[in-house]
Each structure stands twice: as C-alpha cells, then as structure tokens.
Amino acid sequence: MSFRDDNEDARDLRKPFLHTGSWYKMGSRQSSMMSSSAQILRDGSISVVFCVMIVALGPIQFGFTCGYSSPTQAGIINDLNLSISEVFESVAFDIGYMRILFIIRYIKLQFVISKQFSVFGSLANVGAMVGAIASGQIAEYIGRKGSLMIAAIPNIIGWLAISFAKDSSFLFMGRLLEGFGVGVISYTVPVYIAEISPQNMRGSLGSVNQLSVTIGIFLAYLLGLFVNWRVLAVLGILPCTILIPGLFFIPESPRWLAKMGMTEDFEASLQVIRGFDTDISIEVNEIKRSVASSTRRTTIRFADLKRKRYWFPLMVGIGLLVLQQLSGINGVLFYSSTIFKSAGISSSNSATCGLGLVQVMATGVNTWLMDRAGRRLLLLISSSGMTGSLLLVAVAFYLEGIVSEDSRLYSILGILSLVGLVGMVIFFSLGVGAIPWVIMSEILPVNIKSLAGSVATLANWLASSIVTMTANLLLSWSQAGTFIIYTIVTAFTVAFVSRWVPETKGRSLEEIQSSFR
Template identity: 80%
Template sequence: MSFRDDTEDGRDLRKPFLHTGSWYKMGSRQSSMMSSSAQFLRDGSISVVFCVLVVALGPIQFGFTCGYSSPTQAGIVSDLKLSVSEFSIFGSLANVGAMVGAIASGQMAEYIGRKGSLMIAAIPNIIGWLAISFSKDSSFLFMGRLLEGFGVGVISYTVPVYIAEIAPQNMRGSLGSVNQLSVTIGIMLAYLLGLFVNWRVLAILGVLPCTLLIPGLFFIPESPRWLAKMGMTEEFEASLQVLRGFDTDITTEVNEIKVLNETDRSVASSGKRTTIRVADLKRRRYWFPLMIGIGLLVLQQLSGINGVLFYSSKIFESAGISSSNVATFGLGVVQVFATGVNTWLMDRAGRRLLLLVSSTGMTISLLLVSVAFYLEGIVSKDSYMYSIVGILSLVGLVALVISFSLGVGAIPWVIMSEILPVNIKGLAGSIATLLNWLTSWVVTMTANLLLTWSTGGTFTIYTMTSALIIAFVALWVPETRGRSLEEIQNSFR
C-alpha cells in the first residue's frame, strides 16, 4: 500500500491524517497547515519521534506538578499562614483532581480521541497554575491544585496509550518510557527553578508546557488504532502511513489491526450489544491483563516514591543536610539521567528483567534509608557518626531514585498501554489510572504526617511494599518486548 496512491474515487489519503475525532472537521487553513507538516514528516521514524516529543509536553506538566510542592513548602506556608496539615492537603489535592481526571480519561479518549483528550486536559492545567499564582488564601490555592490534578489525571492515561498505539513494535518500549522521562524532567525543572524564583513565579512558569502542547497537537496525527476502532478506515490508513513513512508498505500492519478489531467486535457484541460493560471484565482475556496493569500501578505508588519526591527537602533536612533544596535538585538530575538509561534499555533488556532489577534495588535502598534514620535517633548530633548517618541516608535516597527510574517508574505505564485490549482500553484504563491516583493520594496525604511520626518507620513501611513488587513481577507479569500490540492482546484469549 502506498500513500501516494489515491483511492478509487479519487480522494487523497493524505488529507485526513491530522483527524482529531469525528467532531473535528478540517477547514482550508487546517488543510494547508497539514500539507506543510506532511512534507516535514516524510520519514516514518522522524514522524513518530516528533509526535512523541509533542505529547511529551503533557508529562512534563505532570512532573512539574509533582515537583512543585517540594521547593515551595516554606514560602507558601509562610505567606499564606498554612499549617503542616493544610500544606499536606494542598500537596495531596493534585491526586484528588487526578482521580476525577482518571475517571473521565478513558471515556474521553474513546469518544473524542487521544488528541482531543490532551487538548481538553491542557486547559484546566493552565487555569490551575494561574489560580495558584494569584491566590491570596488557601481556597484559590486548593482550587488551582485540583484543576491541575484533573488535567494531570487525563494526561497520565492518554499519553502512554497514544505513544503505544503509534510506535513501531521495535521502538515501543523506548518511546513509551519517554513518558516517564518527561515526568522526571518536569520534576527536575520545578526543583531547579524553585531555587531562583518564589512560589508565585514558579506557578506562572508551570503554564508553559500546556501552552506549547495545544498548538503542537495540530501538527501530529491521531492514533491509527483509535481511528480503526471508530470505523474511520480512510483516516486510519492515512494516519498509519504518515507515521510509518510515505514510502513504507503498511499492508501487513493494517491487516493485523483490522483483524483484531473485527474479532473484538464479534466477541464483545454478543448479539447486538457492542459496548463494553464492567460485567464483561470477568472474562480472563480482560480481567487478567487488567489485574496486571492495576497491580503494577498500585504497587508503584505504595513504594512511597511520591512521598519521597513531594517532601524530599524535608527528608534531607531530617538527614542533617543544610542545603536541602540544592540536594533535592541533585536528586532530580539523577532521576532524569537514570530514566534516560531506562529509555535506552527498554527494548534491549526487556520489561520484566528491568522491573525485577528495579524493584530489588528499591527494596535494598529503602532498607538502607530506614536503617540510617533509626541510627540517627540514637547517635549524638555532636559525634562523628552523625555525619556518617546523614551520608548513608543521602546515598540510600539517591539509590532509591536510580532504582525506581530504571524500571518501576516507567514500565507499569508502558505495560498497561500494551496489554489492555483496545475494545476495553477506555474502561479498564480508567479503572487502572484511577486506582493509581487513589493510592498516590493516600501516600502523599500520609507521607508528611508519617515522616513527622517516624522517618525510619515510614521507610520501613515503604521497604515492605517494595518487596511485594518483586514477587508480583516474578509471578504474573509477562514479557511484551518485540511483540505487536495485536500479538500481546491475542495471547490473553
């Protein structure tokens, strides 16, 4: 199949490749813009990478939201006269908003497409940052955080799904991990900029990623698998051709996607019914991949990583490190570097091996940190051992972030987007993302209070949870490297 050939009725397949959904109709201006971008996206790999870089602005926004509370805690508490509990509420409200966004994300992505969902998600993010920046009391602060969270909840589901659906199978792991790499870049930017600007200016800077995302979405194609599921055959083939390159024969891939879609329609319909309901998830081909996706995403949060990242400055202060904000930024740099290594390894080492190595490293690191903080309570502050304990906790935290970034950070989202069948992806993806954010909210809400209670005890709890990830991966998580989405989903039948 060649993209340069017109269809039998003379229509040019290049025209609809930027289709956002059935609600989106091209005008002459959009068609002109589309033609120029089509010229730019001639090569398939360049096209896919360009699309990933555009949607990666969403996870950068996600990371900036996560990292914002760490360098701004002292300033916000001082300026708005907040208590520790009120600031804990502020930190956790992003997760509450994300839960609402997660509930909406699956259905939104199904009805208006992956691009349309990202477009909508960007708007509350922008409004939320502006509300935080201009807040005079806790009410605007909390409202802004909720709006940010809603956008982040939609982004956290939609971006990995979009990347998985457009990427060639030999690049899907590496491109999928760009999602988590972008999150870490957003966290690092929040830490870095927080060293130089106050919390109000930092909130204004948080507007930038989504402000750039909105126009960028007009230059990338919609997910071909979503278009195929919606029955838009012409747009589906056009989108896939742009993503693979105009000179590439896409016949085999088109046929694989069409066959799986037809099979799913016939299995799901059960007569005349074509919609998927919660009751349908009792089938093994649905509940088993959903169980794996939920298990990985929930355990990822129960490891306590968001508690560490949200309140890293406070943890460093507890460890006796004077320049806690600088140390926090250093932690962000380490996280970006380690996630970059994961991006390189994903399609080489495989998902399963990286998850096992990552979760084992996290368990050892968390145990080291908990021991260090227990020792801190019994060692005199004037002794030589006190500084050694501080170094030990710092080494443990850095090792934790490296271990998390090598697998547990990125891979659960990649696997979730790979293993869920396309006809239940909206419903099942919403459930998995909702439970991820619910767990994140519990961890974020309790982390500050737990750290006040006992730093060593807090990290002991996280150590035990991290050990559960090792067992879960060893028992149930399949290897998905080098397999097409259709092969992976057929394996659950």
Template identity: 80%
Template sequence: MSFRDDNDESRDLKKPFLHTGSWYRMSSRQSSIMSSSAQVLRDGSISVVLCVLIVALGPIQFGFTCGYSSPTQAEIISDLKLSISEFSIFGSLSNVGAMVGAITSGQIAEYIGRKGSLMIAAIPNIIGWLAISFAKDSSFLFMGRLLEGFGVGIISYTVPVYIAEIAPQNMRGSLGSVNQLSVTIGIMLAYLLGLFTNWRVLAVLGVLPCTILIPGLFFIPESPRWLAKMGMMEDFEASLQVLRGFDTDISVEVNEIKRAVASSSRRTTIRFADLKRKRYWYPLTIGIGLLVLQQLSGINGVLFYSSNIFASAGVASSDVATFGVGAIQVIATGVTTWLVDKTGRRLLLMVSSAGMTLSLLIVAVAFYVEGIVAKDSDLYGIMGILSLVGLVAFVIAFSLGIGAIPWVIMSEEHLLFTQL
C-alpha cells in the same frame, strides 16, 4: 468470535510477558510487519518521534505539577500565612484531582479522540496554574491545584495510549518510556526554576508546557487505531501513512488494524462476571497492580517534599540537592528508556523492586540509629549521610523500572484487549 480454553489463553498471555516483554503472541501478519521494520525505522520513525515529542509536553506538565510543591513550600507558607497542614492539603489535592481526571479519561479519549482529550486536559491545567499564581488565600490555591490534578489525570492515561497506538511494535517499549522520562524532566525543571524564581512566577512558568502543547496538537495526526475504530477509514490510512513514511508499504499493518477493530466491534461488552476468566483478570491484575504498587512506593512523598527532607537532614543547600535528585532521576529514567526493549519488562521490574527495598531498608536503619545515638557523635553524622544516600538510591531504583514500566504495560494492555 470463538475462544480457546482459558488455560491455553492464559499461557499465551503469560509466556510472551515472562520471556520477551511483549503482551501478545506475534502472528504471521505481525511477523511481516516486523520484517519491514528497517524501512519503517528509516522512513517513518522521524514522524513518530516528532509526534511523541509533542505529546510529551503533557507528561512534562505532569512532572512540573509533582515538583512544584517542593521548592515553594517555605515561601507559600510565609506569604499566605498557611499552616503545615494546609500546605500538605495543597500538595495532596493534585492527587485528588488526578483521580477524578483518570476516571473520566477513558471515556473522553474514546468519544473525542486522543488529541481532543489532550486539548481538554490542557485547559484546566492552564487555569489552575493561573489561579495559583494570583492566589491571595488558600481557596484559590486549593482550586488551582485541583484543576491541575484533573488535567494531569487525563494526561496520565491518554499520552501512553496514544504513543502505544502510533509506535511501530519494535519501538513501543522505548517510546512508551518517554512518558515517564518526560515526567522526570518536568520535575527537574520545577526544581531548577524554583532556585531562581518565587512561587508566583514559577506557577506562571507552569503554564508553558500546555500552552505549547495546544498548537502542537494541530500538527500531528490522530491515532490511526482510534480513527479506524470510529469508522474513518480514509483518515485512518492517511494518518498511518504519515506516521510510517510516504514511501512505506502500510498495507499489512492496515489489514492488521482493520482485523483487530472488526474483532473488537463484534464482541459484546465485557461484563464484571467475565473478569473471572483468566484471559481478562490476569493481565488486568498485573497492570493495575503495578500502578498501585508504583503509587504506594512512597515516591510522591519524596518528590513533593524533597527540599524539606534534605533540610531536615541538615543539608545546607537543600534546594540545590533537590535539583540534583531531579537530574539523577532523569538520567536513570533515560537509561530505562534505552534498556526496556533490550532487556524486557520483567527483568527491569525485578531489579527496580530489589533496589527500592534495599535502599528503603538502609534509610530505615539509618534513621533508627540516628534516634538512639547522641547528636554530637560521629556516628550520628555518618547515619545522616547514609540516610541521604539511601534516599537517592531509592529514587534511582524507582526510575529504573517501577517508574516507567507500569505505564508502558498499561498502554500495551490497551492494545491487548483490542485483540482478545
């Protein structure tokens, strides 16, 4: 396979990202696919949306795991006689498990397929929730949280990739954003159900998303691109036909995918030395950098312990306020899902980053002023309200870009590297 000069390639990669939000230049064959998008939307979009809704149960499980620790903190500490430090370990162990799951997710998804990896991810999630619900001491609590995190780590990679591989190109951004929308729905459900149930019942309810996901996977097709990569050409074409509609001519897209798979199979494995080339390090740096910044933003600390934050700020119904934040996050992420293919990725990322910066600055100033004024003064109360407003604004700004778009870009990068 011949390559062009790295500078030319880097311009090809940068230009679509900066101006259209797409990660690769549209070829004449892809233009033909886009010209038939109306037919795909009419005949095949229902199948794709149904597939996305089924696999979205995985991110709902992800969100439920994130939100679980917030409404249950006081009860778990009281029932199991845990210290604050022990509960903090419990909350953070899901991230430890997720790191392990994320490291293994790529190989699992390549060897047994996207559906198979989601099956595997569901099992430790179910076992983990049951271990938490029947926990008598911290050991079962910690083990369950680790297992949940492991499953979530696999889900966090596999679902965005599966959605990107089955979605028509003109719907890829919106459908890709469903991943983060589902995460926020899972968080909101944990907050809502935590208002009415104790921590053990809430853990049992956490089993439901993956319990429904497992049978649901039997009713959706495997990723056509993965089937083509594995050489299962008949299954590949059948899967694509189901996704695009039985009355849709898929010959152009079939040839496009076959060329991409053949091109990737002719390439030798990318070595670390190759990462010095701009064609590789530029998109890789953007994708990884955005995901790192997403996690370093501090959003997990807010979501994991939002009830405690509101209680410390003097809100009487902290759990209700927490549910309100969860609902606001769902709405803001829904707006992103609607906008991402209309405005492009970069604009939303810029708006989101600026909003997060401003809101965190408001929170910092409010807490600083609170610390130097008398507690019985009017200014102290105003600063308390201002800090809560800043916190809610931070969640909204996060949801408008940094929350959803890094996952979309990660899945688009996966498609990009199959075409380089």
C-alpha cells in the same frame, strides 16, 4: 467487515478534535499537495519521534504540577502572612487583653494557613482522581488528541488562577483544575504513544512519558530557586500553550480511528506515522483483525471478567500501577530534606534540585534500555534495587535511634541514609517509574481499554494519595518502621513481576493482547 457504523452524527461531533488533516492523505494526487509539515514526517521514525515530542509536553506539565508546591511553600505562606500582619499592625487596641486575644487569633490563623497549604498540595491528587475517572471515556469518545486538548484547557486556567490568586480559594480552584488535567494526561499520553509506536521502539518511546514527568519536576525545582511562586505559575502555562497548537500537526491514533470505523482516516494516519514510502498493508490487516471482534458498542459484563483475556491484563496493569506508588516514592521524596540535613547537607533546596536531576538522568537510561533489556528484566532489577536501598535507609534510621548524636557513627549513618535515598530514586527511575505505564498501555484489550485504563489510572492516583497522606504520620510513628513497610512492598513487587508480568518487548499490541485468550 465494514468499519463504518451507524454513528455518523457522533463522528461529525468529533471532527473538530481529529484534525487528521488533508495534508497527509494517501495517494499520488494528495502527495503533490503536502505541506512542509508533511515533509518533516516523511520518514517513519522521524514521524513517530515528532509525535511523541509533541505529546510529551503533557507529561512535562504533569511533572511541573507535581513539583510546584515544593519550592513555593515558603513564598505562598509568607505572602499570606504579610497580609495578616498588615491587618494586625493597622488595628489599634487600647485594652491590653483584647490585644492578647488578637495575638492568639493571629497565631491560629497562621496555623490555618499552614494547613491550607497542605490542602493546596494535596488537591492536585483529588483533581487527578476525577480526571482519571473521566479520562478513558473522554479519550474513547473524542480521541487521544481531543482528550489532550481537553486536558490542556483546565491546566492553563488553573495556572492563571494560582498566579493571580489573592486568597486561598483561587489557589484551591487552580490546583483542582490542574489535577483534573493531569489525571487525563496520565492515562492518555502513554496510550497514544503505545498505539502509534512500532513494536521495536514502543518501550523506549513509551518511557519518554515518565522521562518528561521527571523533567517537569526538575524544572519546577530549578526555576523555583530563581523566581517567586506567581512567576513560576505563569511559567507553568508554557507546556500546554505549546501542546495545543502542536496537536494540529500530528495525526490521531490509527488504532482509535480503526476502532471508531474511520477506515480512510485510519489508513492515512498510519501511513503518515510509518512514513510515506513504507508498506503498511501487513500492519493494517493486523489492526483490522484485532478490532474485527470488537465494535464500539461492545458491552463487557462482569461475568466476562472471569475470562483470562480480561482479568489477567487488568490484574497486571492495576497491580503494577498500585505497587509503583505503594513503594513509597512520594514518602521518600517528602522526607528527602530531613535526610539531607542528617547527612550534613545544609542547602536542602539545592540538594532536592540535584535529586531531581539524578531522577531525570536515571529515567533517560531507562529510555535507552527499555527495548534492549526488556520490561521484565528492568522491572526485576529496579524493584530489587529499591528493596536493597530502602532496607539500607531503614537500618540506618534504626541505628541512629540507638547511638549517640555526638558519635562518629551517627554522621556515617546519616551518609548511609542519603546513599539509600539516592539509590532508591535511581532504581525507581530505572524501571518501576516508567514501565507500569508502558505495560498498562500495551496489555489492555482494545474493547475494555477505556474503562480498564481509567480504573488503573484511578488506582494509581488513589495509592499516591494514601502514601502522601500517611507518610508524615508513619514517619512520626517510626522512621525505621516506615521504610521497612516500603521495603516489604518493593520485595512483594519483585515476586509479583516474577510470577505475573509478561515480557512485551518486540511484540505488536495485537500479539500481546491475543496471547491472553
């Protein structure tokens, strides 16, 4: 079987993005010329961790984008209001009714500004859905590293557009660009980490993706307490400005190189990732056998999706990513400030920042447990804990509606709702937050990974948008009823995991994917 195909021209176009680098080529004649960067990567585990630390800057950018709108809302709206107030104060009216008409128009403008900020916050989801659609094909054609480079550029431009914005059009453009980059990142990073990680570390390293997202959210909340929205946007540039040069110091995914027919680069990349003193012959043969039945030009027809090797991993991957969002995590976080106030916590911004720190710590525990407890067990514990926590919030809200606000029971119910909220965030971070991305990157067959991964990522962002857009409407309808709906979804997640999700701990990607045949 030859891994070379008839698309050498296409390979030449991809060369600027590969940067596998002569500094890590195999053989004694190349090893004598290794740079200091290669010396850092001599040990296999250090090499993998180094690669993961570099690409983890992408999810940090992801989280920072998600968290940015929360601490900046008042600042952005106030800046816009100031400009309108100046116009109002600079115009003299001699006729009283004209002044009244102008005041009415001014109030309408304030309403429009408020609505504009809501649009600003949601445009990241719109851009992310577009990025998700394109992510699979971008990552397939120019590789995982090239895809991350492409994602970093609109993120940087987007942050600059926001930081120098003088009207809403620049805010909207910047948010869309950021969303596009985040959509690409959300697919590419977990796939890259899964493809480079040894099977005994893949779960822990894969969960670094979600850990980095929570760190990004927490940093946005924390820094937002001390700097204004323009400075915060400038700080948002940092992860991607470090990511781009960092990508030149890590190898491309060996599995992608093998699939593209680049035998030399494939083996050299794998050798660097596993360490120069490691025998990689067994893993090389496994990867070759895996891609032997799949070429880059393989076309999957709709009729083929009836085969278990395709429909089963598709169903599991998409199902987990959709249920992750339909659990209502965005709705819960959206309503957190109200719950804090009902529990008697006056500083909702500081409390939200504290909640972000709790999320980081719980996700860190998940990273440690992933390859010890296994994916299925953590998912079952996580979704079961979320079900109980959401039910507690729902019951607390229901009882708050039928007791007097002056009673002692009312304040106790506020504390219970806070406990349920924090519990839901902790249990979400222990499994449902990170594991769906890990499993998606593990179980999708190599010849449909780009298309199926894009569809799964798009479904995740679409579900996220639905929850974000409906949360306020549902909460206005019934607070208790809203959390009952989320409780039902998480209870269904328990059943879904019990019935359909396979355990992937300790198995190679090739073993996992061949088990569906």
